[in-house]
Amino acid sequence: MPIDKATVAKIARLARIRVPEAEQERLAGELSNILGWVEQLSEVDTADVRPMSSVVETVLPMRPDAVTDGGCRDDITANAPAPAHGFFTVPKVVE
Amino acid sequence: MAGLYDLSLADTRAALIKGEVSPTELAEAYIKAVEAARPLNAFITETPEIALDMAKASEARLGRGEGGPMEGIPIGVKDLFCTKGVLSTAGSHILDGFVPTYESTVTAKLFGAGAVMLGKCNMDELAMGSANMTSYYGPVENPWRPVGAASNKKLVPGGSSGGSAAAVAAHAALAATGTDTGGSIRQPAAFAGIVGLKPTYGRCSRWGIVAFASSLDQAGPMTRTVRDAAIMLGAMAGHDPKDSTSVDRPVPDYEAALRGDLRNLKIGVPKEYRVDGMPAEIDALWRQGAEWLRTAGAQVVDISLPHTKYALPTYYIVAPAEASSNLARYDGVRYGLRVEGATLQEMYENTRAEGFGAEVRRRIMIGTYVLSAGYYDAYYLKAQKVRSRIAEDFHKAWESVDAILTPTAPSAAFAQGEKMDDPIAMYLNDVFTVPASLAGLPAISVPAGLSKDGLPLGLHLIGRPFDEETVLHVGQVLEAAANFSARPAFLAG
Numbered sequence: 001m002p003i004d005k006a007t008v009a010k011i012a013r014l015a016r017i018r019v020p021e022a023e024q025e026r027l028a029g030e031l032s033n034i035l036g037w038v039e040q041l042s043e044v045d046t047a048d049v050r051p052m053s054s055v056v057e058t059v060l061p062m063r064p065d066a067v068t069d070g071g072c073r074d075d076i077t078a079n080a081p082a083p084a085h086g087f088f089t090v091p092k093v094v095e
Numbered sequence: 096m097a098g099l100y101d102l103s104l105a106d107t108r109a110a111l112i113k114g115e116v117s118p119t120e121l122a123e124a125y126i127k128a129v130e131a132a133r134p135l136n137a138f139i140t141e142t143p144e145i146a147l148d149m150a151k152a153s154e155a156r157l158g159r160g161e162g163g164p165m166e167g168i169p170i171g172v173k174d175l176f177c178t179k180g181v182l183s184t185a186g187s188h189i190l191d192g193f194v195p196t197y198e199s200t201v202t203a204k205l206f207g208a209g210a211v212m213l214g215k216c217n218m219d220e221l222a223m224g225s226a227n228m229t230s231y232y233g234p235v236e237n238p239w240r241p242v243g244a245a246s247n248k249k250l251v252p253g254g255s256s257g258g259s260a261a262a263v264a265a266h267a268a269l270a271a272t273g274t275d276t277g278g279s280i281r282q283p284a285a286f287a288g289i290v291g292l293k294p295t296y297g298r299c300s301r302w303g304i305v306a307f308a309s310s311l312d313q314a315g316p317m318t319r320t321v322r323d324a325a326i327m328l329g330a331m332a333g334h335d336p337k338d339s340t341s342v343d344r345p346v347p348d349y350e351a352a353l354r355g356d357l358r359n360l361k362i363g364v365p366k367e368y369r370v371d372g373m374p375a376e377i378d379a380l381w382r383q384g385a386e387w388l389r390t391a392g393a394q395v396v397d398i399s400l401p402h403t404k405y406a407l408p409t410y411y412i413v414a415p416a417e418a419s420s421n422l423a424r425y426d427g428v429r430y431g432l433r434v435e436g437a438t439l440q441e442m443y444e445n446t447r448a449e450g451f452g453a454e455v456r457r458r459i460m461i462g463t464y465v466l467s468a469g470y471y472d473a474y475y476l477k478a479q480k481v482r483s484r485i486a487e488d489f490h491k492a493w494e495s496v497d498a499i500l501t502p503t504a505p506s507a508a509f510a511q512g513e514k515m516d517d518p519i520a521m522y523l524n525d526v527f528t529v530p531a532s533l534a535g536l537p538a539i540s541v542p543a544g545l546s547k548d549g550l551p552l553g554l555h556l557i558g559r560p561f562d563e564e565t566v567l568h569v570g571q572v573l574e575a576a577a578n579f580s581a582r583p584a585f586l587a588g
Contacts, residue, residue, distance in 0.1 A: 003464070007464075008460075011460050011463050011464050011467070012444075012460065013444075014463050014467060015419060015447070015459050015460055015463040016423075016426075016440070016443040016444050016447055017444060017447045017448050017451065017456055017459065017460070018441075018444035018445055018447070018448035019448070019456075027457070027460070030457060030518065031457070031460060031461060031464065033518070033519065034411065034457075034461055034518060034519065035461070035464070035474075037408060037411075037519055038408040038409075038411055038412055038474070038478075039408075040404075040405065040408055041405055041408050041409065041412075041477050041478060041481050042477070043405075044402065044405055044480075044481050044484060046477065046480035046481060046483075046484065049480040049483050049484060050480070050483055051476055051479030051480050051482075051483065052479050052480070052482040052483040052486060053310065053479060054310060054340070055296045055297075055310065055486065055533075055534060055535025055560075056296060056297045056340055056342060056535065058342065060339050061336070061339055061343075063336070072196075075196040075197075076196075076429075078194070078196050079192070079193050079194065079195075079196075079429070079430035079431070080428065080429055080430060081427060081428075081430070081431065081432065081433035082433060088428050088429055089428075090428055090439050090442070091435070091436065091437070091438055091439050091441075091442050093438075093439050
């Protein structure tokens with residue numbers, strides 16, 4: 001199914017990427033091409049096939065529920081673009 | 096020491112142990128080579144001071160007879176690995192100024208084994224690309240040039256580990272780390288005439304490696320010889336409690352697996368890899384490779400991997416889906432670039448629009464779409480099911496063969512700028528490498544011959560899960576038979 005401009009705008013918003021209106025048409029074409037190409041997967045019979053989410057056939061490891069790390073606030077905020085008083089900051093979200 | 100730059104990792108290690116060259120002399124020589132290689136743009140960050148400090152420490156350890164398996168060996172590190180105190184960009188604007196406060200497990204293991212870091216290698220942005228054209232820090236040039244009339248054409252080194260491949264091929268590093276999600280170690284290794292090994296998923300820890308598609312990403316060695324790859328893999332592999340998908344099983348002595356003789360081994364040649372429009376020279380090299388293995392005593396048989404043609408489209412659903420989820424972390428709040436906006440939402444959107452390049456934005460949007468309500472089953476779930484089919488194909492093949500031989504890539508290196516306007520044409524570079532990635536299998540690319548334009552071509556061997564030993568063993572037989580001795584047009588040392 002080809003993707004239209006409105007769908008591009010919707011995906012862009014979901015992905016939190018600003019896409020200027022002037023670029024939406026071109027992107028709609030590119031994404032439609034790629035999705036048209038992957039459409040061939042519908043030829044494959046996948047009845048009774050389990051979806052594969054991991055190639056490692058093991059159960060996830062468990063460990064005791066204990067604190068094993070921490071006390072490194074300054075390391076964590078060291079790369080923040082706008083840190084303040086040991087915190088991350090964002091634009092005001094409450095009026 | 097004369098001929099220093101021509102020595103393999105294994106031979107350099109022997110020279111270091113014998114005292115024919117000191118780690119400091121070696122580091123100084125390779126620092127010079129890194130500088131001489133600047134026209135290739137293979138490094139984003141050079142770390143000569145760190146290299147000299149590490150070399151000094153190596154010297155002390157060697158003096159006490161405590162040298163590790165990589166002691167004093169100068170390497171390049173793909174800029175996807177977080178390195179403590181050293182800018183780590185993943186080739187992206189979005190990680191502007193990011194200096195990790197921790198060390199990735201794989202680089203920590205390599206440094207623990209004595210390796211010396213020369214710098215951080217350029218790469219396709221966030222490991223998305225097959226030509227090293229998408230890096231925010233500019234394209235990498237392949238040190239190889241075509242012979243004849245087109246000899247002034249600049250070629251791509253492949254991608255995404257293109258800087259690593261170019262550095263090793265041009266003798267600006269003895270080896271380099273790469274990462275491979277759909278072919279990002281093996282395809283650039285083939286394009287640059289070096290050896291590249293993608294280990295089994297779970298063999299090397301992913302902790303501290305910038306994530307692209309977490310069910311596929313795997314780190315591996317890029318080296319000049321198969322023996323070098325065996326040595327380096329031994330230093331990279333191993334269980335890590337910090338990566339829940341890292342597998343807890345012993346790391347074998349990979350060098351001991353290089354036994355020559357292939358008697359009692361069966362090698363499969365999958366008919367589905369003989370794709371439409373495959374260049375005759377690639378087909379001929381593939382047949383020649385099978386003949387070399389036969390001569391070495393292997394039994395070569397035709398096999399079928401019926402779902403091969405669906406691997407690429409499956410990959411281009413699974414990988415972007417995982418990427419769109421992984422890359423949600425780049426929000427302008429915790430690290431990297433921030434582009435202000437009037438609201439939080441606007442700040443996110445501005446940061447991500449400016450911080451990600453065109454290919455990354457395209458893949459995030461594909462991923463977001465196939466995971467979105469109403470499309471999840473039709474695309475993502477379907478792709479995961481086809482992925483099971485592809486893995487089953489290999490599973491069946493292992494009932495009758497020990498390894499599988501294919502070409503690494505459908506062409507030799509192409510010119511910078513080619514295939515840039517057609518994403519699918521670019522994706523087709525990975526047509527032979529993606530199936531093993533989806534199945535999580537170990538695979539190696541070995542330089543095996545030259546194209547009619549005098550450019551390197553690779554042969555590709557796929558093995559059973561955690562059987563890197565057979566992949567290396569057969570790989571070394573191919574390497575010996577091919578006796579690939581051509582050198583690129585540009586050498587930094």
